[in-house]
Amino acid sequence: xxxxxxxxxxxxxxxxxxxxxxxxxxxxxxxxxxxxxxxxxxxxxxxxxxxxxxxxxxxxxxxxxxxxxxxxxxxxxxxxxxxxxxxxxxxxxxxxxxxxxxxxxxxxxxxxxxxxxxxxxxxxxxxxxxx
Amino acid sequence: xxxxxxxxxxxxxxxxxxxxxxxxxxxxxxxxxxxxxxxxxxxxxxxxxxxxxxxxxxxxxxxxxxxxxxxxxxxxxxxxxxxxxxxxxxxxxxxxxxxxxxxxxxxxxxxxxxxxxxxxxxxxxxxxxxxxxxxxxxxxxxxxxxxxxxxxxxxxxxxxxxxxxxxxxxxxxxxxxxxxxxxxxxxxxxxxxxxxxxxxxxxxxxxxxxxxxxxxxxxxxxxxxxxxxxxxxxxxxxxxxxxxxxxxxxxxxxxxxxxxxxxxxxxxxxxxxxxxxxxxxxxxxxxxxxxxxxxxxxxxxxxxxxxxxxxxxxxxxxxxxxxxxxxxxxxxxxxxxxxxxxxxxxxxxxxxxxxxxxxxxxxxx
Numbered sequence: 376x377x378x379x380x381x382x383x384x385x386x387x388x389x390x391x392x393x394x395x396x397x398x399x400x401x402x403x404x405x406x407x408x409x410x411x412x413x414x415x416x417x418x419x420x421x422x423x424x425x426x427x428x429x430x431x432x433x434x435x436x437x438x439x440x441x442x443x444x445x446x447x448x449x450x451x452x453x454x455x456x457x458x459x460x461x462x463x464x465x466x467x468x469x470x471x472x473x474x475x476x477x478x479x480x481x482x483x484x485x486x487x488x489x490x491x492x493x494x495x496x497x498x499x500x501x502x503x504x505x506x
Numbered sequence: 507x508x509x510x511x512x513x514x515x516x517x518x519x520x521x522x523x524x525x526x527x528x529x530x531x532x533x534x535x536x537x538x539x540x541x542x543x544x545x546x547x548x549x550x551x552x553x554x555x556x557x558x559x560x561x562x563x564x565x566x567x568x569x570x571x572x573x574x575x576x577x578x579x580x581x582x583x584x585x586x587x588x589x590x591x592x593x594x595x596x597x598x599x600x601x602x603x604x605x606x607x608x609x610x611x612x613x614x615x616x617x618x619x620x621x622x623x624x625x626x627x628x629x630x631x632x633x634x635x636x637x638x639x640x641x642x643x644x645x646x647x648x649x650x651x652x653x654x655x656x657x658x659x660x661x662x663x664x665x666x667x668x669x670x671x672x673x674x675x676x677x678x679x680x681x682x683x684x685x686x687x688x689x690x691x692x693x694x695x696x697x698x699x700x701x702x703x704x705x706x707x708x709x710x711x712x713x714x715x716x717x718x719x720x721x722x723x724x725x726x727x728x729x730x731x732x733x734x735x736x737x738x739x740x741x742x743x744x745x746x747x748x749x750x751x752x753x754x755x756x757x758x759x760x761x762x763x764x765x766x767x768x769x770x771x772x773x774x775x776x777x778x779x780x781x782x783x784x785x786x787x788x789x790x791x792x793x794x795x796x797x798x799x800x801x802x803x804x805x806x807x808x809x810x811x812x813x814x815x816x817x818x819x820x821x822x823x824x825x826x827x828x829x830x831x832x833x834x835x836x837x838x839x840x841x842x843x844x845x846x847x848x849x850x851x852x853x854x855x856x857x858x859x860x861x862x863x864x865x866x867x868x869x870x871x
Contacts, residue, residue, distance in 0.1 A: 408849070409848075409849060412848070412849045412852055413848070415852065416848070416852050419852075419855060452714075456714055456715070456717075459717035459719065460715070460717065462717070462719050462722075463717050463718070463719055463722045466719060466722040466723055466726055467722050467725065467726065469726065472726075475723075478719070478723065479723065479865055479869065482719045482720050482723065482861075482865065483862070483865050485719075486720060486858055486861050486862045486865070487862070489858045490858055490859065490862060493855040493856070493858055493859075494855070494856065494859060497859050497862075498786070498788055499781065499859060499862045499863045499866070500859070500862055502866070503862050503865075503866065
């Protein structure tokens with residue numbers, strides 16, 4: 376059963392605004408830095424709530440296509456673990472050397488989705504999008 | 507390494523007035539006449555502390571000095587490894603002081619060391635050196651008008667400084683300086699990545715390893731592009747903006763020698779070009795202030811070996827990988843209970859910034 380409003384994102388947004396508008400101006404010294412980090416963390420979690428599920432299922436599809444199997448497990452997260460484990464092992468052993476371009480293209484789009492959550496302002500991310 | 511967490515971390519050991527008292531006492535034992543004044547703590551982090559003071563000698567002469575110490579008398583040694591909370595093979599203060607002396611005597615741009623105290627001293631391993639006046643904060647050096655002239659010359663100057671540093675006679679270096687040519691260095695970061703991932707799988711509630719395919723692609727690329735037969739010599743190990751004391755005319759001194767080791771000098775050139783040090787100045791790949799051509803020309807003109815841009819690129823790739831794994835390590839330090847700092851935890855989410863950069867770097871080559 377869904378929770379009542381406010382949603383998790385809305386709640387976090389409220390706390391983030393409180394930290395930035397009310398708390399931050401009253402701080403001094405090292406606490407300023409810590410408060411900024413705290414507010415940034417709340418904005419990361421809001422983006423993760425909004426985009427995380429979609430990013431996981433896109434990543435899973437990409438891995439399934441690349442490795443040619445569904446992945447073991449009963450949910451997306453365990454299938455992702457299974458397939459990412461294989462991807463890393465096979466890159467390491469050189470087994471995927473021949474498919475380097477396809478691997479890089481999959482890894483890049485996964486990282487773009489990760490950065491859209493972790494730090495969408497990052498210059499290297501904007502560049503990778505061709506901006 | 508970079509302690510930009512602004513943490514005030516409480517550490518066991520001495521309080522500030524006890525440190526100041528012991529410092530005054532030790533300085534009085536070293537200098538023939540006079541006394542310590544204006545003792546002031548400049549920065550305190552979990553890993554390193556810096557104190558500033560003046561020595562008032564005879565005839566009203568005054569010398570500005572710096573104390574560099576490990577708080578909490580933790581006595582860091584290379585043997586502790588990453589599981590002890592050390593990001594890298596860092597030197598203890600005694601060896602760092604010895605290295606700094608060697609470089610000073612070879613004519614390097616470094617503060618003169620006056621005296622050092624051993625690890626088992628009440629103050630902890632520490633040393634006192636000249637205070638070189640100038641700016642250390644990288645964003646100010648990169649943006650303030652006062653350093654506009656310095657910025658124009660710094661890339662070339664970095665090349666010159668490094669050429670001198672890499673030419674220091676290996677026979678004069680501290681005996682316990684770690685040998686870290688390219689292969690063991692890569693292996694070191696391989697172990698760090700695997701160790702953190704295994705820890706998460708076996709010792710945390712989430713119970714899953716952490717996968718970084720872009721790091722794996724990078725390790726593979728490094729294996730296939732590893733420079734061969736590089737001459738070995740002194741490497742600073744953390745030569746970058748943030749560890750320079752800068753005046754309007756350029757770099758006055760190079761700080762922070764705790765990652766000094768014996769390896770391939772090209773490591774220092776590549777590390778200086780890693781994106782993290784550009785602080786937004788992306789059209790200036792050398793530390794956010796200059797161009798590679800000037801760095802290389804300065805290096806060669808000052809007697810350094812001929813620079814192969816491909817080898818420097820290799821070290822820039824390895825440097826970016828290192829920085830990415832250090833981001834993981836910062837989160838690990840909190841999640842493993844070594845420190846209590848949610849800011850460090852958040853840095854774990856920055857590993858992917860390096861990963862996206864690495865894909866570009868290994869495709870360019």
